Amino acid sequence: MKKFIFVSSFIFTMSAFAAPYDYASMAIEQQLMLFIGFLSISIGMFSSAYALTISLSAYAACDKVHKSSCFIPAVMPGSQGIYSFAIAFLMIQNMSIIPFQVGFAGMLCGLPCFFSAIGQAKTAAACIKSINNGSMDQGQALLATGVPELYALTGLAGGFLMMV
Numbered sequence: 723m724k725k726f727i728f729v730s731s732f733i734f735t736m737s738a739f740a741a742p743y744d745y746a747s748m749a750i751e752q753q754l755m756l757f758i759g760f761l762s763i764s765i766g767m768f769s770s771a772y773a774l775t776i777s778l779s780a781y782a783a784c785d786k787v788h789k790s791s792c793f794i795p796a797v798m799p800g801s802q803g804i805y806s807f808a809i810a811f812l813m814i815q816n817m818s819i820i821p822f823q824v825g826f827a828g829m830l831c832g833l834p835c836f837f838s839a840i841g842q843a844k845t846a847a848a849c850i851k852s853i854n855n856g857s858m859d860q861g862q863a864l865l866a867t868g869v870p871e872l873y874a875l876t877g878l879a880g881g882f883l884m885m886v
Contacts, residue, residue, distance in 0.1 A: 752821040759828025763810050766832030766839075766877070770803030773843035780847035784854040791860040792850045795867045799843040802835040802874045809881040816885055827884035834877030842870035 774797070781789075781796035809831040817824045846867045852858035858866075 748821065755825030756817055756821050757825075759813060759825030759832075760810075761828075762832030763806050763813060763828040763881075764832070766835030767803050767806035767810065769836040769839045770800050770806070773799035773802070773839035776840075776843035777846040777850070780850040784850055788854050791853050791863075794860070795846045795849045795853075795863045798864075798867045798871070799839050799846055801871065802839040802842075805874055805878040806832055806835045809878065809885075812882065812885045820885075823884050827881040830884055831877045831881030834880075835874045838870045838874035838877070841873075842867060845870055 777796045777799050781792050784792050809827060813824045813828055846863075849858060849863035849866050853860065853863055
């Protein structure tokens with residue numbers, strides 16, 4: 723799974739550089755900044771898939787009685803991929819105009835989404851286990867799983883503001 727995530731991230735990063743822009747006129751620092759930005763955003767995007775495997779494996783292990791209560795916390799870690807995906811389109815649109823800001827936007831959104839997705843997956847798995855044991859209800863699990871989402875949202879806002 724980790725190899726798939728790395729290869730997918732690399733392909734996404736390289737596809738951003740396949741756009742019809744004149745990169746020969748860009749300084750090497752600008753090209754490096756674009757590469758780091760797109761690599762960061764792709765890691766943020768594909769870490770959401772890894773986080774979903776963690777939370778959905780906990781969901782698969784829960785009892786049939788609690789499956790309906792555990793579904794929403796199990797799929798919540800997938801939202802970070804959507805945030806990174808939205809910023810990636812803004813980055814592609816602006817990479818020939820403001821390459822340094824595009825690089826920083828990728829890091830501002832991609833890295834918080836990465837760490838938030840992993841943290842949210844671990845929280846979701848623990849919440850699913852608690853629901854399954856009867857020590858937590860669905861509302862408490864949603865609140866606990868929603869807290870790491872804040873960091874991904876701040877990354878989305880930071881990336882968006884960097885592009886404006």
